[in-house]
Amino acid sequence: xxxxxxxxxxxxxxxxxxxxxxxxxxxxxxxxxxxxxxxxxxxxxxxxxxxxxxxxxxxxxxxxxxxxxxxxxxxxxxxxxxxxxxxxxxxxxxxxxxxxxxxxxxxxxxxxxxxxxxxxxxxxxxxxxxxxxxxxxxxxxxxxxxxxxxxxxxxxxxxxxxxxxxxxxxxxxxxxxxxxxxxxxxxxxxxxxxxxxxxxxxxxxxxxxxxxxxxxxxxxxxxxxxxxxxxxxxxxxxxxxxxxxxxxxxxxxxxxxxxxxxxxxxxxxxxxxxxxxxxxxxxxxxxxxxxxxxxxxxxxxxxxxxxxxxxxxxx
Numbered sequence: 233x234x235x236x237x238x239x240x241x242x243x244x245x246x247x248x249x250x251x252x253x254x255x256x257x258x259x260x261x262x263x264x265x266x267x268x269x270x271x272x273x274x275x276x277x278x279x280x281x282x283x284x285x286x287x288x289x290x291x292x293x294x295x296x297x298x299x300x301x302x303x304x305x306x307x308x309x310x311x312x313x314x315x316x317x318x319x320x321x322x323x324x325x326x327x328x329x330x331x332x333x334x335x336x337x338x339x340x341x342x343x344x345x346x347x348x349x350x351x352x353x354x355x356x357x358x359x360x361x362x363x364x365x366x367x368x369x370x371x372x373x374x375x376x377x378x379x380x381x382x383x384x385x386x387x388x389x390x391x392x393x394x395x396x397x398x399x400x401x402x403x404x405x406x407x408x409x410x411x412x413x414x415x416x417x418x419x420x421x422x423x424x425x426x427x428x429x430x431x432x433x434x435x436x437x438x439x440x441x442x443x444x445x446x447x448x449x450x451x452x453x454x455x456x457x458x459x460x461x462x463x464x465x466x467x468x469x470x471x472x473x474x475x476x477x478x479x480x481x482x483x484x485x486x487x488x489x490x491x492x493x494x495x496x497x498x499x500x501x502x503x504x505x506x507x508x509x510x511x512x513x514x515x516x517x518x519x520x521x522x523x524x525x526x527x528x529x530x531x532x533x534x535x536x537x538x539x540x541x542x543x544x545x546x547x
Contacts (some may be wrong), residue, residue, distance in 0.1 A: 278396035292321035396471035
């Protein structure tokens, strides 16, 4: 069971990418139904044929990506329905139904991952999630925008979008934000659709530009790993310097404590000498005064040592 779970996780690519491929698989299968359901509509057939060609190209790239990054390519090809992915990517209408296997595999992998993990991954990896979302939105707008703009403009008075090729050309030019102006809507509904297509196009190309800038100009993974290693190597040196500073501070504290103790002893002895001064001889008083002078000299020596320790501590 554990081996199966690890195998599924190794097959799973980026979560947002897997969802993107899964939705495209559903859309491509739906297009196959539309092809047979509206066999007499030539304009719709042309749009669906273009979209199926685009899906075939994307799925072929997906197959190459999966087989080149798989730990066991032969296992993916023979036991992971890789052969079905390859055949479904070929330009043969009879083989498009094999895209069901791709959809089943994506569903199985995402189910093994779990709903909470999927949501957490999508929120954490916002860059890829946003890019995949906008690419999917662009594909949906290309298909349904072309069909919709043709439906509202084809029979309008003074219309210049009168065929499926005109609708596809207008949608592609508008999504790319080029706007040649050779094809344009003349109805209010067509203009509303044109505004929506423009908004989607700006979002797609703006996000795609930012993604490429981050990919080529951002720090590479090796640079980030090197920075982390340098920080880890610098940490022991900083700890050693902190330990040395603490040691010097402790030494200074000990010296200061000794000086304070010596002065306190001297003051105590001086007080005792003063208290006994009324009954003591002058020689005895002179001896205690000499003792006090000696203690003060020792205090000055300790103060000098403290200053020396503080000077060594300074950078």
